[in-house]
Amino acid sequence: MPAVQPGILAPVPRAARYLTFNLKEGTDPRDTLRALARAADGKNCVVGLGEPLLRALNRTIDGLRRFPVFASAKIDIPSTPAALWCWLRGEDRGEIVLRARAMEAMLASAFEPISVIDAFRYGSGRDLTGYEDGTENPRGKKAVQAAVSDDMKAGMAGSSFVAVQQWVHDLEKFSAMPARQQDHTIGRRKRDNEEIGGAPESAHVKRTAQESFTPEAFVLRRSMPWADATRAGLIFTAFGRSLAAFEALLKRMTGTEDGTVDALFAFTRPVTGTYFWCPPVKGRGLDFRAIGL
Numbered sequence: 608m609p610a611v612q613p614g615i616l617a618p619v620p621r622a623a624r625y626l627t628f629n630l631k632e633g634t635d636p637r638d639t640l641r642a643l644a645r646a647a648d649g650k651n652c653v654v655g656l657g658e659p660l661l662r663a664l665n666r667t668i669d670g671l672r673r674f675p676v677f678a679s680a681k682i683d684i685p686s687t688p689a690a691l692w693c694w695l696r697g698e699d700r701g702e703i704v705l706r707a708r709a710m711e712a713m714l715a716s717a718f719e720p721i722s723v724i725d726a727f728r729y730g731s732g733r734d735l736t737g738y739e740d741g742t743e744n745p746r747g748k749k750a751v752q753a754a755v756s757d758d759m760k761a762g763m764a765g766s767s768f769v770a771v772q773q774w775v776h777d778l779e780k781f782s783a784m785p786a787r788q789q790d791h792t793i794g795r796r797k798r799d800n801e802e803i804g805g806a807p808e809s810a811h812v813k814r815t816a817q818e819s820f821t822p823e824a825f826v827l828r829r830s831m832p833w834a835d836a837t838r839a840g841l842i843f844t845a846f847g848r849s850l851a852a853f854e855a856l857l858k859r860m861t862g863t864e865d866g867t868v869d870a871l872f873a874f875t876r877p878v879t880g881t882y883f884w885c886p887p888v889k890g891r892g893l894d895f896r897a898i899g900l
């Protein structure tokens with residue numbers, strides 16, 4: 608088993624906090640990153656590095672780029688690059704709050720938070736619409752194959768790429784839909800999670816059927832619902848051996864190929880879009896050899 612950050616392959620935790628940071632202007636982040644490599648275990652804290660950070664370090668990671676502009680006349684897909692991403696995972700929300708504060712303090716000399724989002728598991732792993740999320744995720748060896756880079760160079764073996772988007776749901780609009788229309792939006796029945804063979808082409812699972820792509824577009828989804836006082840939705844998170852499968856999926860969702868837009872867009876929209884490279888682990892910390900640390 609390659610030295611992948613274990614939180615990537617583990618099931619979605621009960622609670623989480625997503626911290627996203629920009630690099631402070633005029634700072635050299637290397638000492639702070641060394642401290643991060645010792646502090647983050649990849650299990651309770653999964654870490655991703657963004658293209659702006661690598662550019663500041665004068666480094667490149669093959670396959671990491673900025674979140675692209677998805678050219679679709681009908682849908683706006685934002686691209687919101689960021690330097691650093693920490694997905695704090697756990698079972699106790701209080702403990703996560705305290706860990707997040709410690710992490711922010713540790714990073715403060717070089718990084719400033721641009722977003723802090725609390726997320727949670729709903730029931731057996733449902734989206735806030737009530738639908739099971741993650742059913743068609745690859746498992747076991749197939750999960751590793753989908754999510755972990757096959758680059759065997761030191762510092763790259765065991766690494767992964769992740770696409771992260773915050774989606775804001777219009778839950779009133781969704782709950783006003785008749786049950787059949789809801790099921791046809793997803794392409795599965797909420798009642799028993801059965802796939803609906805005769806669902807429209809716009810149904811989400813028809814747009815994203817991973818085996819229907821050439822090459823097949825398997826990703827490892829680890830999305831979690833989020834909510835604040837007024838808004839709610841999903842932090843969509845897809846890990847990949849590269850970012851190609853995610854891009855193929857989203858391209859088809861936006862109707863760029865055939866004009867059919869994913870029915871999800873009728874009630875939900877992404878408000879962020881970021882790519883990160885998740886380094887492998889070494890011992891009890893992160894392995895930053897690929898960025899020269």
Ligand code: HEM
Pocket residue numbers: 734738739740741742743744774793795811812815816817818826841843845853856857860871875
């Ligand atoms: C608010 C946003 C989203 C929601 C609520 C959502 C929800 C769901 C649900 C309920 C399923 C069916 C069960 C399952 O297999 O997990 C599903 C499947 C899937 N979704 Fe999403 N999803 C969202 C966004 C996305 C995005 C942005 C992508 C990729 C770009 C994506 C990729 C997939 C894939 C690959 C499947 C499995 C399809 C298959 O092979 O059967 N989803 N999603």
